């Protein structure tokens with residue numbers, strides 16, 4: 001399948017599919033499900049076969065980078081490759097200690113490792129992981145080092161995986177080409193911040209765009225969007241009485257993904273899945289584009305009444 005809708009990723013000028021792929025589900029190990037190699041190979045290649053051209057990963061995601069290197073490095077020109085830095089690569093993780101460190105040494109070590117693991121000579125986008133404060137980014141030289149790696153041609157664009165309150169500072173710094181931001185119908189805190197990032201000329205990459213599958217039949221609300229605050233997703237859905245307005249034939253998952261895609265300032269949403277059938281469903285939903293305007297407006301009003309509103313509104 002090709003012909004997926006595309007948008008320009010802010011000032012990078014790169015055209016990306018509005019449905020991207022988040023490769024965290026492939027991590028395995030103690031924090032994820034075990035994914036057999038054949039399944040990872042199948043899903044990663046299905047992503048590219050479908051025409052998705054944006055792949056997001058991180059040194060923090062277990063085997064994810066390694067699997068990308070093994071199974072799709074030979075198709076490197078078909079995807080814009082985004083990873084992260086600040087993860088513990090040159091620094092040993094101690095219990096109770098920080099999960100990310102933004103020193104020059106640790107930033108460089110992460111990028112060298114990502115290049116090796118993913119069998120590539122360039123990373124299209126490297127994002128600071130963990131939404132550090134502006135001071136943390138600057139005081140140990142982490143930002144300077146990432147910019148040095150950019151000048152060396154190892155990194156094309158720089159970004160930040162960012163959340164409020166630090167996101168506002170990150171936008172004001174004016175150095176980032178892109179921001180990765182959590183957002184869905186069930187997690188609307190960053191709705192206005194996404195627009196602020198786009199207005200500043202940055203690319204916007206949305207994570208959590210299907211609310212971790214929470215409303216799907218197989219997940220049965222057994223998961224929640226990462227970092228969601230406020231009412232539980234199921235309560236929100238029920239209080240907003242969203243089932244009442246679902247058009248005939250539209251699943252809750254299609255509604256959720258298309259709600260995310262309806263954000264006017266979204267450039268891509270990196271939906272994660274290790275399941276080829278879910279990938280096919282998401283592709284079909286994304287091909288239908290944003291929700292009809294009247295349905296979108298009604299849903300937003302209902303969600304606001306139920307307690308899901310953008311920060312500051």
Ligand SMILES: NC(=O)c1ccc[n+]([C@@H]2O[C@H](COP(=O)([O-])OP(=O)(O)OC[C@H]3O[C@@H](n4cnc5c(N)ncnc54)[C@H](OP(=O)(O)O)[C@@H]3O)[C@@H](O)[C@H]2O)c1
Pocket residue numbers: 021022023024025056057129130161180207208209210211212213214216218219225226253270271272273274275277278279281282
């Ligand atoms: N920067 C950060 O701090 C950060 C944090 C979290 C994630 N991320 C990035 O963002 C990506 C997505 O984030 P996310 O995993 O939090 O959110 P998400 O994309 O909303 O949710 C992914 C989850 O939804 C399930 N899913 C996907 N399509 C489905 C479908 N059609 N039906 C039922 N379930 C479905 C997947 O399970 P199945 O495998 O069963 O389909 C997976 O567990 C990650 O892969 C990662 O690249 C970044």
